[in-house]
Amino acid sequence: MPHAQLQPVLDHIDADFDNSLARLFALLRIKSISADPAFAADCKAAADHLAQDIATFGFAAEVRPTAGHPAIVAKSSGNGKARPHVLFYGHYDVQPVDPLNLWDRPPFEPVVTDHADGRKIIVARGAEDDKGQLMTFVEACRAWKSVTGALPLDITILIEGEEEVGSKNFVPFLETNKDELKADFAMVCDTSMWDADTPAITTSLRGLVYDEVKIKAANRDLHSGMFGGGAQNPIRVLTRILGGLFDDNGHITIPGFYDGVKDLPPDVLAQWKQLDLTPDSFLKPIGLSIPAGEKDRLLIEQLSSRPTCDVNGIVGGYIGEGSKTVIPAEASAKISFRLVEGQDPAKIRKAFRDYVTARVPADCKVEFGDHSLAPAIALDWNMKPLAAARQALTDEWGKETLLIGSGASIPIVADFKKTLGLDSLLVGFGLDDDNIHSPNEKYDLKSFHKGIRSWARILASLAELPR
Amino acid sequence: MPHAQLQPVLDHIDADFDNSLARLFALLRIKSISADPAFAADCKAAADHLAQDIATFGFAAEVRPTAGHPAIVAKSSGNGKARPHVLFYGHYDVQPVDPLNLWDRPPFEPVVTDHADGRKIIVARGAEDDKGQLMTFVEACRAWKSVTGALPLDITILIEGEEEVGSKNFVPFLETNKDELKADFAMVCDTSMWDADTPAITTSLRGLVYDEVKIKAANRDLHSGMFGGGAQNPIRVLTRILGGLFDDNGHITIPGFYDGVKDLPPDVLAQWKQLDLTPDSFLKPIGLSIPAGEKDRLLIEQLSSRPTCDVNGIVGGYIGEGSKTVIPAEASAKISFRLVEGQDPAKIRKAFRDYVTARVPADCKVEFGDHSLAPAIALDWNMKPLAAARQALTDEWGKETLLIGSGASIPIVADFKKTLGLDSLLVGFGLDDDNIHSPNEKYDLKSFHKGIRSWARILASLAELPR
Numbered sequence: 001m002p003h004a005q006l007q008p009v010l011d012h013i014d015a016d017f018d019n020s021l022a023r024l025f026a027l028l029r030i031k032s033i034s035a036d037p038a039f040a041a042d043c044k045a046a047a048d049h050l051a052q053d054i055a056t057f058g059f060a061a062e063v064r065p066t067a068g069h070p071a072i073v074a075k076s077s078g079n080g081k082a083r084p085h086v087l088f089y090g091h092y093d094v095q096p097v098d099p100l101n102l103w104d105r106p107p108f109e110p111v112v113t114d115h116a117d118g119r120k121i122i123v124a125r126g127a128e129d130d131k132g133q134l135m136t137f138v139e140a141c142r143a144w145k146s147v148t149g150a151l152p153l154d155i156t157i158l159i160e161g162e163e164e165v166g167s168k169n170f171v172p173f174l175e176t177n178k179d180e181l182k183a184d185f186a187m188v189c190d191t192s193m194w195d196a197d198t199p200a201i202t203t204s205l206r207g208l209v210y211d212e213v214k215i216k217a218a219n220r221d222l223h224s225g226m227f228g229g230g231a232q233n234p235i236r237v238l239t240r241i242l243g244g245l246f247d248d249n250g251h252i253t254i255p256g257f258y259d260g261v262k263d264l265p266p267d268v269l270a271q272w273k274q275l276d277l278t279p280d281s282f283l284k285p286i287g288l289s290i291p292a293g294e295k296d297r298l299l300i301e302q303l304s305s306r307p308t309c310d311v312n313g314i315v316g317g318y319i320g321e322g323s324k325t326v327i328p329a330e331a332s333a334k335i336s337f338r339l340v341e342g343q344d345p346a347k348i349r350k351a352f353r354d355y356v357t358a359r360v361p362a363d364c365k366v367e368f369g370d371h372s373l374a375p376a377i378a379l380d381w382n383m384k385p386l387a388a389a390r391q392a393l394t395d396e397w398g399k400e401t402l403l404i405g406s407g408a409s410i411p412i413v414a415d416f417k418k419t420l421g422l423d424s425l426l427v428g429f430g431l432d433d434d435n436i437h438s439p440n441e442k443y444d445l446k447s448f449h450k451g452i453r454s455w456a457r458i459l460a461s462l463a464e465l466p467r
Numbered sequence: 468m469p470h471a472q473l474q475p476v477l478d479h480i481d482a483d484f485d486n487s488l489a490r491l492f493a494l495l496r497i498k499s500i501s502a503d504p505a506f507a508a509d510c511k512a513a514a515d516h517l518a519q520d521i522a523t524f525g526f527a528a529e530v531r532p533t534a535g536h537p538a539i540v541a542k543s544s545g546n547g548k549a550r551p552h553v554l555f556y557g558h559y560d561v562q563p564v565d566p567l568n569l570w571d572r573p574p575f576e577p578v579v580t581d582h583a584d585g586r587k588i589i590v591a592r593g594a595e596d597d598k599g600q601l602m603t604f605v606e607a608c609r610a611w612k613s614v615t616g617a618l619p620l621d622i623t624i625l626i627e628g629e630e631e632v633g634s635k636n637f638v639p640f641l642e643t644n645k646d647e648l649k650a651d652f653a654m655v656c657d658t659s660m661w662d663a664d665t666p667a668i669t670t671s672l673r674g675l676v677y678d679e680v681k682i683k684a685a686n687r688d689l690h691s692g693m694f695g696g697g698a699q700n701p702i703r704v705l706t707r708i709l710g711g712l713f714d715d716n717g718h719i720t721i722p723g724f725y726d727g728v729k730d731l732p733p734d735v736l737a738q739w740k741q742l743d744l745t746p747d748s749f750l751k752p753i754g755l756s757i758p759a760g761e762k763d764r765l766l767i768e769q770l771s772s773r774p775t776c777d778v779n780g781i782v783g784g785y786i787g788e789g790s791k792t793v794i795p796a797e798a799s800a801k802i803s804f805r806l807v808e809g810q811d812p813a814k815i816r817k818a819f820r821d822y823v824t825a826r827v828p829a830d831c832k833v834e835f836g837d838h839s840l841a842p843a844i845a846l847d848w849n850m851k852p853l854a855a856a857r858q859a860l861t862d863e864w865g866k867e868t869l870l871i872g873s874g875a876s877i878p879i880v881a882d883f884k885k886t887l888g889l890d891s892l893l894v895g896f897g898l899d900d901d902n903i904h905s906p907n908e909k910y911d912l913k914s915f916h917k918g919i920r921s922w923a924r925i926l927a928s929l930a931e932l933p934r
Contacts, residue, residue, distance in 0.1 A: 035789030219754030221905035225875025229775035243710020287686030292699040308696035317780035322502030323838035371790035408692025438688035
């Protein structure tokens with residue numbers, strides 16, 4: 001009976017924790033930045049490293065090519081009996097590290113250090129997203145195998161290398177290999193806790209439309225003294241378009257953008273109000289005080305249940321030291337939309353592109369690039385594994401596990417449903433202050449340690465589910 | 468009598484032209500980019516090189532330190548008689564070269580090549596602005612000295628190294644050395660012809676206010692999935708501010724911006740209309756067709772007599788390959804205004820900064836940087852040297868010399884008036900398609916050759932002016 005074996009597994013996790021940390025560090029040292037082609041070999045190295053490691057505790061682990069960075073498929077050997085089979089998902093790729101000068105130390109030289117408030121933290125790019133998170137599961141499996149000689153249920157570990165760039169090549173990979181990837185349900189470790197003491201399972205996710213817009217004006221850079229006033233400036237065109245995306249009340253002005261967006265059910269809204277997420281608690285730690293979203297919505301709605309728009313990058317003209325009196329030939333921006341249930345990503349993209357195109361002067365050109373097109377996901381709150389996992393998390397953390405909506409997108413969850421027919425259980429140990437996608441990314445040492453213990457408990461609980 | 472000696476001087480210029488070109492190339496090879504501190508030694512090298520060269524034909528030439536890049540002061544020896552004394556001004560510093568990938572060849576490896584339409588052109592950063600231009604004057608002096616053993620009038624050559632970054636340290640240098648820099652008037656070679664066949668003297672110049680604006684929001688980069696919708700995005704703030712700088716008719720919306728701006732006198736407007744500067748002739752060569760300025764103004768007014776605003780650079784967030792779902796901590800832009808007579812640069816700067824500050828959310832910060840604050844200049848159309856120079860140019864080019872207004876700023880002209888009490892004569896041989904401040908900067912070989920001959924003629928004419 002798995003639960004009888006749990007305590008020795010947890011004890012082993014505690015005793016072996018220094019080695020778990022060393023294994024995480026080895027993975028963190030690999031510069032697997034998927035967005036930049038210069039790091040393609042590093043991505044391959046990360047995949048090879050992980051597959052070799054997972055094979056050491058009895059998985060048949062393979063690095064599989066895709067049209068982009070490779071994926072890992074690792075299957076545990078069954079015990080010959082019919083028992084639950086889960087598909088675990090994580091990603092070994094990480095975000096770019098710029099601006100590098102804002103890191104306190106090199107992003108690929110992980111350390112354990114002290115947070116200002118005394119917490120022990122692991123600092124490195126990927127410390128949380130998603131290397132630290134995926135290693136909580138890998139280490140839990142290793143502990144089960146080490147202590148009991150077997151895993152309590154059948155497991156397929158699936159790790160991709162293009163999550164941070166939209167999984168464009170991974171989704172076709174799922175389709176091609178769908179027979180091999182059959183399971184009862186999926187588990188994803190890429191989400192957050194409610195706070196440092198309160199575990200959470202994420203039950204809804206925002207979708208993501210991410211476009212790149214380039215405005216082209218003159219056929220070359222111009223001198224603003226000679227051409228200024230007469231020649232169109234693409235930065236002027238671009239800022240005018242982007243500057244009009246919000247009205248004075250924080251609503252997004254693209255026609256049809258809110259079509260299909262539903263208000264929260266009154267009971268959920270009432271529950272969220274009780275969570276008391278305030279500007280003081282949420283914005284003050286990041287140096288802000290005024291919620292930036294729709295003025296007629298609660299902060300927690302702005303962050304969780306309402307669609308958003310952000311310009312994630314903009315560049316044009318002279319950006320070096322000093323000054324240059326140039327009118328550039330082009331300017332570009334990266335713009336993303338977080339979508340909620342009821343919004344169609346393809347319609348949002350079209351509405352945005354129509355909005356932009358209508359505002360480009362007749363003698364300028366606009367080009368669009370495509371980085372993501374993923375719908376929002378509402379998970380089944382009644383799926384059987386959810387109750388089991390929730391109890392296991394509550395047992396580990398000693399606090400009731402919350403069921404939360406996340407503003408972030410994990411588009412792969414929709415693809416698991418569509419391609420493999422699988423529901424997903426989203427459990428993670430990230431915190432709001434982990435600086436993911438930012439300089440000085442960190443993962444609490446406690447998240448890593450208790451995250452491993454949490455998965456060990458969840459595996460035991462799931463093993464006892466009826467098939 | 469200088470005019471009797473002119474023909475042998477012109478003949479010598481023709482015979483020695485290959486050597487003139489070689490000397491220009493030697494100067495063009497020096498990477499004297501003043502905006503970037505990494506090139507400080509190159510700026511010093513350019514100053515040393517020029518001073519040594521000018522000393523070879525009888526000038527007492529010195530490299531003088533300033534608080535920034537050094538200046539050159541070179542004085543010819545008089546002939547003991549009271550005769551006209553001119554102060555010639557040029558600058559050895561050049562603009563940065565980015566985006567480097569748009570250059571057809573390395574910017575500091577000058578070549579003579581064929582323009583698409585068959586013109587011979589010199590291609591390099593600084594080929595026109597201002598190394599090619601200043602060398603037309605240097606070579607004319609060299610030819611006079613070489614042929615006649617003397618210069619026809621007294622000359623001080625003054626060359627600075629910070630024109631492209633606002634001459635911040637050069638103006639105090641003028642003040643400190645004003646007694647030594649006394650002359651009858653100044654001559655500046657940093658302007659353009661009307662077209663490739665028609666010489667011009669510039670008699671009005673737009674001023675320049677150039678500011679940098681940085682918007683700061685959160686205290687670190689944020690993940691847009693976690694914070695999007697609730698946390699303010701500085702790119703949103705910046706684009707909203709910049710996007711509102713123009714109304715639908717192309718007018719600048721900053722309160723008070725047009726205060727003091729006068730309409731053109733009817734006779735000048737009538738003359739300008741006859742010049743027939745059309746979108747087809749002016750914008751089509753740069754790939755545009757619609758004048759971008761105030762809709763109720765002629766294109767030539769938009770370019771010459773109306774104040775303008777351009778965003779010369781903007782940057783924020785992730786600008787690398789691919790995508791990153793970041794809300795950056797800050798975003799910044801470089802913004803310049805071309806001013807006309809009647810506008811007070813300090814008032815314009817204040818009005819702009821007030822406009823920006825009023826639009827920054829209460830929990831964000833704004834910082835301003837200062838690159839230029841120069842008024843517009845209207846020159847004295849009746850100054851005596853102007854008529855003499857105009858005739859000399861007409862003799863050389865075989866076409867009537869036009870008196871034109873320039874949209875560009877040459878702020879030093881105001882400083883010569885204010886600090887040294889000197890009027891300036893603005894003669895140059897640039898063309899609209901020289902790509903100054905852009906990739907593939909060029910100078911027509913004809914501009915360089917006939918520019919040298921033009922100065923030789925002007926020196927002869929000016930020598931005969933009554934004192």
